Amino acid sequence: MKKTSLSLLTSFILFFPLDVFAHGEEEHASEATINYWSYGLAISLILLIIFLALYVLAKRKVGNLSLKNQADRQNHKSLLKRSNIYKWITILTGVLSIFFIIMVNVDSDNIEEKQISFQHIHGLGYTSDGEELYVPSHDGLKVYTHGSWTTHTVGEKHDYMGFSMYKNGFYSSGHPAPNSDLADPLGIVKSTDSGETIEILDLYEEIDFHWMTVGYETKDIYVFNPSENSRMEQPGFYYSTDETKTWNQAALNGIEGQATSLAAHPTEKGTVVLGTVEGVFLSTDYGNNFEKLSLEEAVSAVSFGHESNLLVGTQTNRNLYQINISTNEVSQLTIPNLDEDFIRFVKQNPINKEELVFSTDKRDIYFSNDGGKTWSLSVDDGVAK
Numbered sequence: 392m393k394k395t396s397l398s399l400l401t402s403f404i405l406f407f408p409l410d411v412f413a414h415g416e417e418e419h420a421s422e423a424t425i426n427y428w429s430y431g432l433a434i435s436l437i438l439l440i441i442f443l444a445l446y447v448l449a450k451r452k453v454g455n456l457s458l459k460n461q462a463d464r465q466n467h468k469s470l471l472k473r474s475n476i477y478k479w480i481t482i483l484t485g486v487l488s489i490f491f492i493i494m495v496n497v498d499s500d501n502i503e504e505k506q507i508s509f510q511h512i513h514g515l516g517y518t519s520d521g522e523e524l525y526v527p528s529h530d531g532l533k534v535y536t537h538g539s540w541t542t543h544t545v546g547e548k549h550d551y552m553g554f555s556m557y558k559n560g561f562y563s564s565g566h567p568a569p570n571s572d573l574a575d576p577l578g579i580v581k582s583t584d585s586g587e588t589i590e591i592l593d594l595y596e597e598i599d600f601h602w603m604t605v606g607y608e609t610k611d612i613y614v615f616n617p618s619e620n621s622r623m624e625q626p627g628f629y630y631s632t633d634e635t636k637t638w639n640q641a642a643l644n645g646i647e648g649q650a651t652s653l654a655a656h657p658t659e660k661g662t663v664v665l666g667t668v669e670g671v672f673l674s675t676d677y678g679n680n681f682e683k684l685s686l687e688e689a690v691s692a693v694s695f696g697h698e699s700n701l702l703v704g705t706q707t708n709r710n711l712y713q714i715n716i717s718t719n720e721v722s723q724l725t726i727p728n729l730d731e732d733f734i735r736f737v738k739q740n741p742i743n744k745e746e747l748v749f750s751t752d753k754r755d756i757y758f759s760n761d762g763g764k765t766w767s768l769s770v771d772d773g774v775a776k
Contacts (some may be wrong), residue, residue: 408602408615408650432491439484442477449474507533507540507775512750513565514736516556521742525561526750527551531568532586533775540775546586547571553603555655557610559583562592564600564614579603579612579635593635594620602650607657607695607741610634613678615650630677632660641678651706654693657741664701664716666690671703673716685719686712692749696739704734704749711737711749711763724763729755 453470510529517524524535531548534541552565560583567573578594602615612631616623623629628641648669656662661677668689672681684701692704701714709729713722724747726734732751740746747759754773757766769776 446477514554555605645681
């Protein structure tokens with residue numbers, strides 16, 4: 392038992408992706424700033440109500456006093472002075488409330504007019520009908536549909552990591568949105584209503600999985616676990632076939648080089664691919680044993696497409712390949728010159744096999760509508776065109 396654990400730990404140290412620990416404090420140091428106009432509006436409205444009530448009360452007391460009574464005459468003078476103060480404070484807070492209402496609306500309009508931008512890109516995923524592409528970023532989901540980008544307005548804007556679409560929704564890890572009632576980190580969550588609500592599955596408040604993939608139909612879950620936790624005795628590569636109820640650690644036999652990417656087969660249970668700095672590795676037994684496919688480049692992105700073809704982005708020559716995993720035949724797709732950039736994520740539309748999309752390390756997003764013959768730039772340096 393000790394020998395097996397030592398072997399697994401050694402494999403993990405050798406092949407574990409180092410940037411699984413990335414993304415930390417530099418992103419969350421820039422959490423969304425407080426909406427001061429909204430707070431100002433709330434405070435001014437509260438003051439308006441308070442001083443309006445005091446003014447009405449003071450005027451009522453003045454009306455009840457008898458000027459024939461000396462004591463009442465003195466109170467009358469004092470109350471008139473006080474009600475006058477209340478009146479002007481009420482007017483002032485009323486003006487401030489109007490000002491804050493205007494500023495809140497102006498601020499909202501400015502936000503709506505801003506270009507869709509991507510602080511970071513944490514994945515790509517198509518809906519099952521192929522109509523929408525979801526892109527998780529630091530400030531929530533961005534959606535591409537019918538040639539245009541929008542900010543997802545359903546649900547909270549969580550910082551989804553390890554984002555994986557499946558046929559009925561998505562699985563993810565990550566961090567909750569600012570001001571969310573959810574604790575940090577999210578562990579593993581699931582949504583079946585486009586993110587309007589999320590179901591907590593496992594390791595809530597314990598782990599943020601940057602490296603996670605889920606089978607589109609099988610729902611097999613694979614993760615690179617960065618540290619010991621309540622469900623996993625040590626760091627390593629783990630899988631679950633029952634939506635996190637049980638976990639098993641995979642042996643990673645046959646893997647060469649540091650892992651860079653991973654993808655679960657959409658329909659075949661137990662089939663998973665790892666990309667490393669040494670190439671592409673295929674497993675059909677949940678990651679226990681891997682076979683190297685015929686590609687000798689440092690891999691930066693992997694994804695299953697139609698007919699079990701594998702899409703592979705490389706960092707060495709900044710290319711995009713298609714590998715038939717049945718025949719191990721490799722074909723190169725033509726892509727734009729990426730200069731010093733490289734592909735981080737790549738996907739094929741589950742309905743329209745002619746539509747391909749990839750994102751790059753420098754936050755560009757390209758689309759092809761003819762099977763990879765030609766490409767158009769849709770997001771340039773993190774800004775939608």
